[in-house]
Amino acid sequence: MSARAQIGVTGLAVMGRNLARNFARHGYTVAVHNRSYAKTESLIAEAGHEGDFVPSESMADFVASLERPRKVVIMVKAGGPTDAVIDELVPLLEEGDIVVDAGNAHFPDTIRRENALRAQGLHFVGTGVSGGEEGALNGPSIMPGGTRESYESLGPILEDISAKVDGVPCATYVGPDGAGHFVKMVHNGIEYADMQLIAEAYDLLRQGLGASAREIGEIFAQWNTGDLESFLIEITADVLQHVDAETGRAFVDIVLDQAEQKGTGRWTVQNGLDLGVPITGIAEATFARALSGSVPQREAGRAALPAHAQAWEVKDRDAFIEDVRLALYASKVVAYSQGFDQIAAASLENSWDIDRGAMARIWRGGCIIRARFLNRITEAYERDANLPLLLADPYFTDAVGNGLAAWRRIVAGAAQNGVPAPAFSSSLAYYDGVRAERLPAALVQAQRDFFGAHTYKRVDRDGTFHTQWSGDRTEVEA
Numbered sequence: 001m002s003a004r005a006q007i008g009v010t011g012l013a014v015m016g017r018n019l020a021r022n023f024a025r026h027g028y029t030v031a032v033h034n035r036s037y038a039k040t041e042s043l044i045a046e047a048g049h050e051g052d053f054v055p056s057e058s059m060a061d062f063v064a065s066l067e068r069p070r071k072v073v074i075m076v077k078a079g080g081p082t083d084a085v086i087d088e089l090v091p092l093l094e095e096g097d098i099v100v101d102a103g104n105a106h107f108p109d110t111i112r113r114e115n116a117l118r119a120q121g122l123h124f125v126g127t128g129v130s131g132g133e134e135g136a137l138n139g140p141s142i143m144p145g146g147t148r149e150s151y152e153s154l155g156p157i158l159e160d161i162s163a164k165v166d167g168v169p170c171a172t173y174v175g176p177d178g179a180g181h182f183v184k185m186v187h188n189g190i191e192y193a194d195m196q197l198i199a200e201a202y203d204l205l206r207q208g209l210g211a212s213a214r215e216i217g218e219i220f221a222q223w224n225t226g227d228l229e230s231f232l233i234e235i236t237a238d239v240l241q242h243v244d245a246e247t248g249r250a251f252v253d254i255v256l257d258q259a260e261q262k263g264t265g266r267w268t269v270q271n272g273l274d275l276g277v278p279i280t281g282i283a284e285a286t287f288a289r290a291l292s293g294s295v296p297q298r299e300a301g302r303a304a305l306p307a308h309a310q311a312w313e314v315k316d317r318d319a320f321i322e323d324v325r326l327a328l329y330a331s332k333v334v335a336y337s338q339g340f341d342q343i344a345a346a347s348l349e350n351s352w353d354i355d356r357g358a359m360a361r362i363w364r365g366g367c368i369i370r371a372r373f374l375n376r377i378t379e380a381y382e383r384d385a386n387l388p389l390l391l392a393d394p395y396f397t398d399a400v401g402n403g404l405a406a407w408r409r410i411v412a413g414a415a416q417n418g419v420p421a422p423a424f425s426s427s428l429a430y431y432d433g434v435r436a437e438r439l440p441a442a443l444v445q446a447q448r449d450f451f452g453a454h455t456y457k458r459v460d461r462d463g464t465f466h467t468q469w470s471g472d473r474t475e476v477e478a
């Protein structure tokens with residue numbers, strides 16, 4: 001077996017086979033392997049003409065077919081299956097070889113794996129790959145972590161096969177060990193928020209206007225020509241205008257209203273809680289999926305809970321549609337602002353030194369949250385790489401400020417008319433919280449000191465204090 005393949009992929013389910021095809025289409029000799037050889041044979045049968053593949057039945061032959069330093073891409077289910085493949089691979093590799101995990105691994109697992117393989121002289125590159133099956137084949141957004149040394153030989157190949165925006169690859173070195181998978185996790189958290197906000201906008205239009213799914217699809221198609229232009233808005237316009245062949249009804253009306261989740265959004269929220277970053281939009285989106293699946297509670301709620309809400313009387317259809325559009329854009333900015341805060345906090349905690357502008361830049365294409373306004377976020381971080389709050393960038397302060405009255409009308413209207421809009425509402429509450437002169441957190445601190453002597457700080461002098469509530473209520477320095 002001559003070692004002539006420049007990169008290898010093990011795990012040839014749809015994502016793995018499409019990545020392998022993408023490498024081959026870009027002129028690389030690609031070693032391919034799968035636990036069941038039949039999948040490898042079917043890849044060669046169906047796509048062998050697209051480039052130079054080197055199929056192997058055994059893992060040993062697969063490794064032997066790779067030139068040094070070997071670059072092996074693992075594309076199997078996250079968790080145990082990934083560990084199993086690593087355990088089979090590592091004894092066959094030599095110092096300096098590179099193992100790339102391109103699945104949706106949980107970043108703590110990636111940190112553990114990177115440390116373990118580094119101790120054996122190997123590079124472990126946890127890599128976020130976003131864009132689904134189509135992206136893997138035609139150009140994903142790629143978020144590799146690991147050592148800079150591994151990126152020297154691996155990076156150019158990933159940049160070659162990634163999506164391009166204005167000729168710029170949607171792939172770049174993210175940072176050490178788990179940084180790549182962390183950024184992909186936050187990408188997915190933002191994806192959840194984006195999808196929930198779009199769903200709420202749809203529901204507001206449906207309930208506020210009594211518009212049909214098709215009419216709302218046409219509204220989204222119109223929105224996709226402006227600041228909201230994005231992959232998710234585009235597919236929403238498509239989905240809402242799709243008709244179910246079996247019933248002739250709007251497709252969205254025959255879909256059960258219970259949203260599922262593989263776990264990346266949940267991880268994002270858990271991490272936001274750990275870091276103390278208020279990613280309220282992502283959290284509300286994740287909990288909205290959980291609520292939709294809370295069947296016993298929803299059945300009981302439908303049966304017992306009165307609406308006490310007025311029917312939504314929209315007097316000016318076009319003005320209402322514009323209000324929803326502005327509220328959607330403003331809420332979306334909040335969700336992205338929170339996601340980038342989370343990246344900054346994790347980067348600091350883990351000494352990853354993640355460049356948020358670069359992350360926005362590689363999300364402009366290929367990934368699920370690709371959107372025109374990621375250009376604006378990239379520009380914001382180019383203006384100030386240490387921007388403490390994306391919302392406070394002049395472009396976004398103006399853009400969101402212009403829509404603030406509309407945002408307030410829509411959130412108030414949703415509340416008055418009994419339409420659930422948790423992500424819209426929490427985003428507006430976050431906006432008002434983060435700009436507030438004083439927050440009622442002062443009272444929370446006072447309460448905590450009263451029942452738990454948890455102390456407090458004062459606004460008028462340094463130090464930490466406690467009031468002796470059960471005694472003479474004198475204040476002592478803690």
Ligand code: 6PG
Pocket residue numbers: 104129130131132188191260261262263264265367368
């Ligand atoms: C991507 C997607 C992908 C993820 C789907 C499903 O970036 O290509 O995020 O990685 O698998 O979004 O995720 P949920 O089941 O959690 O919605």
